[in-house]
Amino acid sequence: DIQMTQSPSTLSASVGDRVTITCRASQSISKHLAWYQQKPGKAPKLLIYKASSLESGVPSRFSGSVSGTQFTLTISSLQPDDFATYYCQQYDRYGTFGQGTKVEIK
Amino acid sequence: QVQLQESGPGLVKPSQTLSLTCTVSGGAISSGNYFWSWIRQSAGKGLEWIGRTPPHYNPSLASRVTISIDKSKNQFYLKLNSVTAADTAVYFCARDRGDGATTLSRWGQGTLVTVSS
Numbered sequence: 001d002i003q004m005t006q007s008p009s010t011l012s013a014s015v016g017d018r019v020t021i022t023c024r025a026s027q028s029i030s031k032h033l034a035w036y037q038q039k040p041g042k043a044p045k046l047l048i049y050k051a052s053s054l055e056s057g058v059p060s061r062f063s064g065s066v067s068g069t070q071f072t073l074t075i076s077s078l079q080p081d082d083f084a085t086y087y088c089q090q091y092d093r094y095g096t097f098g099q100g101t102k103v104e105i106k
Numbered sequence: 107q108v109q110l111q112e113s114g115p116g117l118v119k120p121s122q123t124l125s126l127t128c129t130v131s132g133g134a135i136s137s138g139n140y141f142w143s144w145i146r147q148s149a150g151k152g153l154e155w156i157g158r159t160p161p162h163y164n165p166s167l168a169s170r171v172t173i174s175i176d177k178s179k180n181q182f183y184l185k186l187n188s189v190t191a192a193d194t195a196v197y198f199c200a201r202d203r204g205d206g207a208t209t210l211s212r213w214g215q216g217t218l219v220t221v222s223s
């Protein structure tokens with residue numbers, strides 16, 4: 001099984017901050033990684049696919065990158081609407097989600 | 107704009123079968139090359155991909171899961187056998203982007219299923 005280790009589990013930040021969330025795969029998954037945003041009581045929303053491709057309609061302050069088996073989601077300037085929980089998902093073999101990162105107000 | 111809506115019993119007894127339906131509106135389920143998935147979310151295990159149709163299942167659940175589709179009704183289905191309390195979760199149905207990968211771009215709102223006697 002491919003394991004996804006996401007960090008940190010919680011992140012406190014202020015509006016305007018640059019925020020970085022990391023996900024590490026237990027083995028090579030090429031660029032088969034997606035990032036989702038989830039707000040309480042709602043379904044996840046796709047932000048990034050293929051490690052760095054921005055889903056249509058998603059603000060350009062969100063970006064993704066990859067180095068080997070380490071994947072990064074960056075929010076360049078945190079906005080009030082961005083306080084939420086973020087999940088990575090590998091889809092190279094089946095589909096495994098990370099444990100999530102809650103971005104909360106500092 | 108395609109929309110998905112889950113439906114089914116909110117309470118299932120242990121050892122019984124959990125059955126859910128996902129109704130697709132705003133487009134034909136047979137159009138395009140989409141994968142139709144089920145995902146669940148519990149407090150204990152976070153988000154867990156269950157599987158999709160055409161059939162492709164999470165190995166940890168494969169022995170208990172069947173996902174099927176009825177194109178005439180624009181619906182697809184989840185059956186999970188021999189449920190226990192560990193199967194209590196919010197269940198989501200979703201559709202991928204149509205790029206041949208399980209990147210979930212359209213989701214239903216989710217339905218809570220509790221396994222309890």
